Amino acid sequence: MTARYGLIIDLDGTMYHGGKIVAHADEFVSDLRDRKIPYLFLTNNSSRTPKEVAKQLAGMGIPAEAAQVYTSAQAAASYIHKKRPWAKVYVLGEPGLHAALKEAGLQQVTDEQPDYVVQGIDFSFDYAKLERAAGYIRSGAEFILTNPDLLLPTDRGFIPGAGSLGAAIQAASGKQPVVIGKPSAIIMEDVIDRIGLPADQVWVVGDNAATDMRAGQAAGCRTALMLTGITTRDNLQETLESAGVKPDLICDDIPALAEALRSFYS
Ligand SMILES: [Mg+2]
Missing domain, CATH: 3.40.50.1000 (HAD superfamily/HAD-like)
Structure with missing residues (x-):
């Protein structure tokens, strides 16, 4: 069966905090890999090569090839x-x-x-x-x-x-x-191309409303805001208003995202 959707996943605040993995990120991505759902990691950070980033992810148990990492x-x-x-x-x-x-x-x-x-x-x-x-x-x-x-x-x-x-x-x-980086359309066009699905079948997953959510919304993707990083329940309303975005999903943690995607596509 061909995948009905793909994911563009932010790194810092979504998959890890510095050197520490966000809980259940490894299981979530392993499940995507097993179900052959296309995914890419997209980061505004220009300091490291895709190979270095993939190595860090793999070291945390998150399946990632260098070709699945796209940087600004x-x-x-x-x-x-x-x-x-x-x-x-x-x-x-x-x-x-x-x-x-x-x-x-x-x-x-x-x-x-x-x-x-x-x-x-x-x-x-x-x-x-x-x-x-x-x-x-x-x-x-x-x-x-x-x-x-x-x-x-x-x-x-x-x-x-x-x-x-x-x-x-x-x-x-x-x-x-x-x-160039999120929320710019320049990086989004490249990365949606790489996923190889129409924009409305691509989920942009990230913790930052002003960059991740704005980028996804402007590109016509579906958006999932994670409350695992910079955005919290306390600053949520203010953050959404100042970024001018309305994410399709707002998830407290990774299991909530997995569950929301499951029910979205059931
Ligand atoms: Mg982030």
Whole structure:
């Protein structure tokens, strides 16, 4: 039997919190695999390669191949490659972003005017990089931001995310970036393509109303908001209103999601 639906699943706050698995995520994904329901993991985080992410998931007992992981770094590389396969890029980012751009055949430069400035989370961001990035953008390079997240959740609390660094570049260059990650349609088109089903047969599962739910809703997918991460019963109404979304499902935990999908398709 062909699958009647597929899933695009967020990682942080949905499958794990940092190094800790969300309860029953392993059983849920193993069941999808056994029933041959197509699924992909979609993350705005550009710092790691799909292989590294898949290895972390597998280490937690969540079945994942590198080909089932799609990151904002890959989406940024694919976006540029489609427009100008020979482009020169100046990169501010971690190894995952450098690897994705290299894999797409794009030429990384530091001391000459690039066609694009591509910026993700960059833990060695400094004044020299800011000066260079802003200068290249003012001289005509297109500014690509992997993901708009202003804050990143970590074991030590929230830390500045790619969007916060992007705000500095935007201020210094006077130019708005093209945003690639959720809720951008750019990353959603790629990932729905990879699932290979019409958008209305694809569920976007995630804990963030402003990114996951907004992305899914705008792309015409079905949406399941998980209360396993950033959204809680306490901030739910306020979060939905400020994101302007109405998820199809709101689930307290992974077993509730499994049950809701079962009854949806029974
Ligand atoms: Mg999340």
